[in-house]
Amino acid sequence: MVDDIVPRVEMYGIRKSFGEVIALDGVDFKAGKGEIHALLGENGAGKTTLMNILSGLYRLDEGQISINRREVSIHSPLDAIEAGIGMVHQHVELISNFTALENILLGREGSRWKINLDAHRDSAEKLAANYGLSIPLNEPVKSLSAGIQQKVEILKALYHGADILILDEPTTMLTPQEVDGLFSTLKALAEGGLTVIFITHKIKEVLDNCDQITVFRGGRKIDTTSREAASRKMLVQMMVGERGTPPENKRPAGPAAALDGLPVLSVRGINTSAKWGVPLQDITFDIPRGLIVGLAGVSGNGQKELAEALAGLIDIDKGDIHLNGTEVSKLSVSARIARGISLVPQDRIEEGILPSLSLSENFVLGLHPHIFKRRGFFEQDTANELCRNAIQEFNILAKNEHVPSAHLSGGNIQKMIVARSMMISNKTGKNLMIANNPTRGLDIMAASFVHGRLNELRSHGAGVLLISEDLDELCLMCDRIIAIHSGELFGSFDGPDYDIYQIGFLMAGQKLETGS
Amino acid sequence: MASSGAAELNEWRKTVAEFMITYSTAAALSLICGAAFIASFGGDVFVAFGTVLHTSLGTWGGFAQTLNKFCPLLLGSLAVAFGMRGGHFNIGVDGQIYAGAIGMTGTAFALEGLNLPWPVFVPLGMLGGIMAGWFWGFIPGILRVRYRVSEIFVTVMLNFIALYLVDYLTNGPWNDPMAGEAISLPIPSASELPQVMPKSGAHFGFIIALAVAVGMYFLMTRTIIGYEVRAVGDNPRAARFGGINVNRVTLVIMPTCGALAGLAGAIEVSGFHQSLLLGITGSEGAPNYGAMAILIAVIGRNNPLGVTAAAAVFAVLLAGSDSLQRSIGLPGAAVFVFQAIIVLAVLYVEARRKISVR
Numbered sequence: 001m002v003d004d005i006v007p008r009v010e011m012y013g014i015r016k017s018f019g020e021v022i023a024l025d026g027v028d029f030k031a032g033k034g035e036i037h038a039l040l041g042e043n044g045a046g047k048t049t050l051m052n053i054l055s056g057l058y059r060l061d062e063g064q065i066s067i068n069r070r071e072v073s074i075h076s077p078l079d080a081i082e083a084g085i086g087m088v089h090q091h092v093e094l095i096s097n098f099t100a101l102e103n104i105l106l107g108r109e110g111s112r113w114k115i116n117l118d119a120h121r122d123s124a125e126k127l128a129a130n131y132g133l134s135i136p137l138n139e140p141v142k143s144l145s146a147g148i149q150q151k152v153e154i155l156k157a158l159y160h161g162a163d164i165l166i167l168d169e170p171t172t173m174l175t176p177q178e179v180d181g182l183f184s185t186l187k188a189l190a191e192g193g194l195t196v197i198f199i200t201h202k203i204k205e206v207l208d209n210c211d212q213i214t215v216f217r218g219g220r221k222i223d224t225t226s227r228e229a230a231s232r233k234m235l236v237q238m239m240v241g242e243r244g245t246p247p248e249n250k251r252p253a254g255p256a257a258a259l260d261g262l263p264v265l266s267v268r269g270i271n272t273s274a275k276w277g278v279p280l281q282d283i284t285f286d287i288p289r290g291l292i293v294g295l296a297g298v299s300g301n302g303q304k305e306l307a308e309a310l311a312g313l314i315d316i317d318k319g320d321i322h323l324n325g326t327e328v329s330k331l332s333v334s335a336r337i338a339r340g341i342s343l344v345p346q347d348r349i350e351e352g353i354l355p356s357l358s359l360s361e362n363f364v365l366g367l368h369p370h371i372f373k374r375r376g377f378f379e380q381d382t383a384n385e386l387c388r389n390a391i392q393e394f395n396i397l398a399k400n401e402h403v404p405s406a407h408l409s410g411g412n413i414q415k416m417i418v419a420r421s422m423m424i425s426n427k428t429g430k431n432l433m434i435a436n437n438p439t440r441g442l443d444i445m446a447a448s449f450v451h452g453r454l455n456e457l458r459s460h461g462a463g464v465l466l467i468s469e470d471l472d473e474l475c476l477m478c479d480r481i482i483a484i485h486s487g488e489l490f491g492s493f494d495g496p497d498y499d500i501y502q503i504g505f506l507m508a509g510q511k512l513e514t515g516s
Numbered sequence: 517m518a519s520s521g522a523a524e525l526n527e528w529r530k531t532v533a534e535f536m537i538t539y540s541t542a543a544a545l546s547l548i549c550g551a552a553f554i555a556s557f558g559g560d561v562f563v564a565f566g567t568v569l570h571t572s573l574g575t576w577g578g579f580a581q582t583l584n585k586f587c588p589l590l591l592g593s594l595a596v597a598f599g600m601r602g603g604h605f606n607i608g609v610d611g612q613i614y615a616g617a618i619g620m621t622g623t624a625f626a627l628e629g630l631n632l633p634w635p636v637f638v639p640l641g642m643l644g645g646i647m648a649g650w651f652w653g654f655i656p657g658i659l660r661v662r663y664r665v666s667e668i669f670v671t672v673m674l675n676f677i678a679l680y681l682v683d684y685l686t687n688g689p690w691n692d693p694m695a696g697e698a699i700s701l702p703i704p705s706a707s708e709l710p711q712v713m714p715k716s717g718a719h720f721g722f723i724i725a726l727a728v729a730v731g732m733y734f735l736m737t738r739t740i741i742g743y744e745v746r747a748v749g750d751n752p753r754a755a756r757f758g759g760i761n762v763n764r765v766t767l768v769i770m771p772t773c774g775a776l777a778g779l780a781g782a783i784e785v786s787g788f789h790q791s792l793l794l795g796i797t798g799s800e801g802a803p804n805y806g807a808m809a810i811l812i813a814v815i816g817r818n819n820p821l822g823v824t825a826a827a828a829v830f831a832v833l834l835a836g837s838d839s840l841q842r843s844i845g846l847p848g849a850a851v852f853v854f855q856a857i858i859v860l861a862v863l864y865v866e867a868r869r870k871i872s873v874r
Contacts, residue, residue: 313756334759343757351757354750365747365758368740378743 041216086157176504264463270319294478340431355406568836580718587721592809608671609806616781619648649778657770709787719787
């Protein structure tokens with residue numbers, strides 16, 4: 001198949017290492033004209049590194065690159081732009097005070113002294129119209145939504161003459177509707193003859209939208225296959241490799257415990273001030289025992305603030321929070337932990353660990369006022385033993401419990417944090433667990449492990465609030481999903497069958513006409 | 517269990533080995549640089565080093581001097597190190613030493629009429645010094661917690677306030693009219709710290725300081741508050757997520773730093789000067805204890821035991837500094853250049869090791 005198409009990008013024997021870490025180990029890659037080519041793999045598989053080499057951000061150690069059958073040497077992003085390569089990064093890299101047009105022109109102003117804005121505006125508008133990209137060119141970028149900002153980035157790449165467009169994890173900040181819009185744009189671009197290279201770890205998007213799929217694992221290319229020949233199972237196997245198949249985490253439908261008891265968590269009309277971030281407005285919801293409730297929303301719409309308000313990290317101005325029927329909103333973080341509110345924080349490095357303290361000292365953080373026999377004393381032996389058990393049970397890869405926690409990999413740090421929250425939950429009567437994006441950046445095995453633990457808590461009768469930007473994850477895990485937008489809750493859906501478009505509608509802040 | 521014990525031992529061996537490599541390299545480096553420095557001034561390197569060591573360790577009087585310097589250096593550097601571990605930069609050790617000295621002197625004068633025996637009077641005087649130092653540390657602590665004022669500025673300002681307070685007291689209300697200079701009346705003899713070596717003049721201070729260092733080590737590693745201090749110092753945000761009240765911990769850290777340095781000031785008055793005067797925060801022509809304490813804390817990696825060793829080295833150099841002038845005609849300040857070379861050598865070797873690990 002591939003050989004029939006005119007190859008536009010050819011990369012042979014690409015090797016790249018950072019210090020002792022080999023990021024790419026002799027990778028070959030080919031993408032043709034007019035195709036959408038997915039690069040699939042877990043974090044650290046090498047897919048982004050390969051594209052950073054193509055777009056001139058990194059220099060390769062070994063290997064060669066050809067564009068349109070001509071060998072090129074790419075030493076800088078400028079070389080890449082000249083070769084017709086444009087990259088849209090995971091996080092939007094626009095200047096937020098500039099208008100869309102000014103951002104698009106950046107680096108292409110022409111004369112040093114004077115910019116003919118009108119001429120540029122005309123040609124940018126023409127280009128946008130060609131591909132059905134509707135962008136308010138005169139608006140400052142900061143007033144545009146994440147989906148539109150991404151379109152600005154795409155138009156910018158096209159305006160700079162790209163006929164190879166690379167997108168790195170472009171769907172993480174989008175609602176399902178915006179994701180669909182993005183793919184119809186990409187398909188139009190491919191039909192117009194562009195080569196679109198699409199970096200992702202989401203198998204569903206790949207199977208739905210891409211022509212060719214190349215799977216990476218551990219710095220090597222595993223295989224390239226066409227969409228017709230691929231299946232979900234096969235792709236997972238290729239991504240995970242020898243480590244076996246992740247468990248499916250199937251669980252019985254319906255709540256694990258009776259719903260008529262007192263809810264674990266009952267939140268009534270809480271408001272927070274803008275000084276803590278996105279202000280929460282009149283948040284009201286319940287979490288019954290034995291249920292996983294999902295909070296869906298585009299990142300930065302108050303999820304973090306809600307989690308922190310429940311945990312006692314930020315003050316609420318109004319409303320109340322009941323845990324098992326008792327008001328807790330005036331209690332300290334520590335007192336709430338003692339009553340069984342445990343939080344898996346969003347940022348595991350900044351909020352989750354004490355980097356230079358030992359693993360066992362990290363492991364008892366939160367419960368440390370309660371688990372030692374002699375009041376006021378820190379008993380290293382007790383902490384070590386608890387931590388050793390957790391290392392075994394959760395299969396945490398660490399030399400021993402004395403190493404500084406910063407020495408662990410991200411996935412193992414997250415395992416430690418989840419293990420710690422599980423211990424807090426178990427020792428405080430299995431009440432409320434708040435998990436804020438607990439699987440972000442984890443590989444499939446580690447994510448599946450975390451999911452298994454959340455299900456275990458649920459079956460023990462705890463209530464779980466699962467916050468995630470990944471709707472697929474929420475649909476898989478949750479008994480109920482509520483959507484948040486600009487600090488307000490919209491609607492509530494009961495599973496197990498969810499209409500993700502309806503949820504996406506609410507995530508974008510539009511009220512449902514029909515109600516849910 | 518057996519295997520984990522062995523692993524632990526191995527880990528410990530590695531730590532010790534790493535420690536030895538770092539510090540012996542740094543020691544060698546600073547000896548070479550120090551030698552080059554002395555030679556460049558035309559001095560005889562071996563005579564210089566020999567004289568310093570002989571003066572501070574080889575004579576009874578010099579050894580007593582070394583022990584007496586060791587006490588404020590150790591307590592002062594513990595006051596820096598404890599703050600550092602908790603994420604706070606205490607550069608107010610000099611002010612806290614002065615505050616402690618004022619507290620000691622004031623207590624001694626206030627209780628003078630009671631005719632207390634020394635085993636009661638001395639501890640009470642020390643307590644007065646500790647409390648004054650505690651208060652001098654409480655001010656930056658509370659300003660930090662309430663108004664987010666950097667403790668760096670506040671402790672520097674408090675250094676000046678304490679200095680001029682001593683200036684006022686020694687010239688004004690507590691002035692000794694017979695002395696004809698800015699010095700207080702002598703404290704009552706029952707409030708004087710007893711001597712360990714009466715002939716050569718070493719007082720009990722170094723024993724107190726050593727006991728405090730061991731106590732601080734225990735506090736840091738074996739108590740909840742020590743754990744919380746280390747947690748806050750390592751990552752205050754994660755500590756807060758773990759239920760630690762960061763403000764409360766700050767209000768333990770800064771006053772404790774002040775109390776440690778305050779004890780040093782009290783001992784200087786009660787054990788060495790027997791009066792309050794300007795200049796108790798260091799010897800003539802030498803950097804103040806507060807400045808040296810920061811260097812010692814850096815070399816000792818803010819660990820009470822490491823700080824103890826580093827303070828001992830600095831005490832030896834400090835006590836031997838005067839002899840350089842006599843033996844090879846170098847100014848005593850050459851010793852402080854050497855101290856700075858040690859600090860730079862340690863920092864350099866550590867940085868190199870960190871780079872090579874990556």
